[in-house]
Amino acid sequence: MSSLTNQNIFTVSRLNSEVRLLLENQMGIVWLVGEISNFSSPVSGHWYLTLKDSRAQVKCAMFKGNNRRVTFKPKNGQQVLVKARLSLYEPRGDYQLIIDSMQPEGDGQLQQQFDELKMKLAAEGLFAQTCKSPLPEHPKCVGVITSQTGAALFDILDVLKRRDPSLPVIVYPTVVQGQEAAIQIAQAIGRANSREECDVLIVGRGGGSLEDLWCFNNEIVARTIAASQIPIISAVGHEIDVTIADFVADMRAPTPSAAAELVSRDNSHKAQSFMAKKRNLVNAMRHYISSQQSHVAQLLHRLDKQHPSVQLQQQSQQIDQLEVRLHHAAKQYLNSQRTQLNRLEHKLQLQSPAIQLNQQVSHLAQSEQRLIDAMQRKLLNTRHKFSLMAEKLDTVSPLATLSRGYSITQDSKGSVITRRSQIKTGDQLITRLSDGEVRSTVD
Structure with missing residues (x-):
């Protein structure tokens, strides 16, 4: 005991604070899949829930600044993927997760893989504008890597035929959906580079779901596109569809038809050249903004660890708990007051003039009945005495x-x-x- 000092002795508050900082600083951001249970949404707008699997569970909180971005209404029994940070609710010493984002499990896992690969490749510099090759101003031959039966190929050929019928086109057929698609796309890009037949390549397909386009989010395809010596235009899906291939390619086209317009010439080829440069600039700005956003996200994460909002969230969560306790206490108080009121009403009813009047009426009726009985008995006795006297009188009667x-x-x-x-x-x-x-x- 003599070796202990005030520095070695923790208070409960200090211990919980140290453990919270340890959890938040050491673990950082985690991704977690689980089933929602005990979901509640009090008037504060925050969400409280438990994520569980077959063997364990963990309490979670998602504050209204983050849950406003959730595009669906969570419900008990739903499987979700969450992005969260570990923390500790200091007033109760409860280990919990503070959720930043939430998605249904299927879409969420794909989105998580997309974000992780995007950050990984961006960190390696594959999205940097310095890694991109300029498109040839007047292509001599165009290569198309897509499905030979898909609508995207026919759209590309129709645009090229209309705008520049003399431009040679070589198709490198491949599947663009399914488990084998990524390998075949990478092989087709490699084959086009080894043959050196084209001076620009269009890689893409028509629109579809996230799962349909997933082969263009494959790391093998992304690295193959980045390593290509032939400039590549990514033309995957519709304008709203964004894939990893779009970030790695030398140019992104919103649709396969737009890609065909980029590589073909017509009477307005100068305007097309200007538009291509404009798109290059926009694309460069997009990649620059994306990299800056990643950097800002890292800075925000570091800021979050020291941000007063952590304390505010703790206090907000404590307010919600106090609100629940207040409602419970108010309900108990009202029930006790209601019980006491019922007792007073019962006592008042026992002292009611109407009840006493009924009792007096009943007592009067009983007294009246006793009087009648007494009078009848008196009358019978009197009649009996009268009969006796009449008999006596009769004996001396004239x-x-x-x-x-x-x-x-x-x-x-x-x-x-x-x-x-x-x-x-x-x-x-x-x-x-x-x-x-x-x-x-x-x-």
Whole structure:
């Protein structure tokens, strides 16, 4: 422990920073093929994804300044080729790739091979204008290296016949598509140089897909064209098609027909000569710009390693992570508040006047029912007592006495006659029996 100094002790932040610089400076740019998974595109415009194969995976980030150049929408499960640099997301210590460009796997691999060969040959100086031979001002014989059944050959012959019928043409037939095409094209160029029959060669074919034109991006063809002692015009595909052969050739023509016009003469041959020189100048400028672009790309790469955008990208990625956490926290807070509100609503409903009123109405109905029951019981008891008293009363009732054979006599005023002195002759008397009354007159 005594040998340790403050210089030997790392903080976590310093360690992650050192590892990031080590990864970025040592590895540089890498090309990687993999399958997209966990693709996400937050509101910041950056892309986050995982590239994987059957055995491993790596996290990736592609910032919006670069993903704007991607011509397709990435999706999970898609195989892609990416150009990226290794880095480290310092806040979490995650090893990741920062993607600069992305292409579908098939086209991407061809484009990668194209770019790699282009940079390799440019670095060797094969594209330099000093390596190019000028075209003869008045060609004596034109050689054509293409398919003898292709439309390109007939277009070239038609233009030469129309513009300069006396110009001799020698065709060196070859296949211009497939695995054997590159070797046969290189052999045809070699054969034309060994025979020394022509003073200019047209090498090309008609338009097609990137795969169709791929033999003209072959290193063998490129080096054979560069080594040719006979000036070569590259005439591959349409004007928008660009191949390695175009950069190496002494002249590029946008189409096979245009190549035929370059080597033929008509009444405006001086204008054609001027246009050829103009094209030479444009071609030279193109190659110069291309070489300067490669140099600038290297300088930009060196600048990127020290550029503040690296820190900005790290911070931007951290903002995206914080945004996700904020959304999650807000969602949890809203859920908890919603739960608490539901509890308060339930308690409020328990204290609602309507509920209490219903409870009081129910209590009143129960009390009313108990009162009715009590009154009915009271009434029954009273009726029972009344019956008992009626029976007792009946035992001492005059009517009961009458039922035993006695009678009651009253005068017309209703007074009971108990003595003889109470009546006189002619009085009307009423005698009450148990089953009625008898009216009589005193004689």
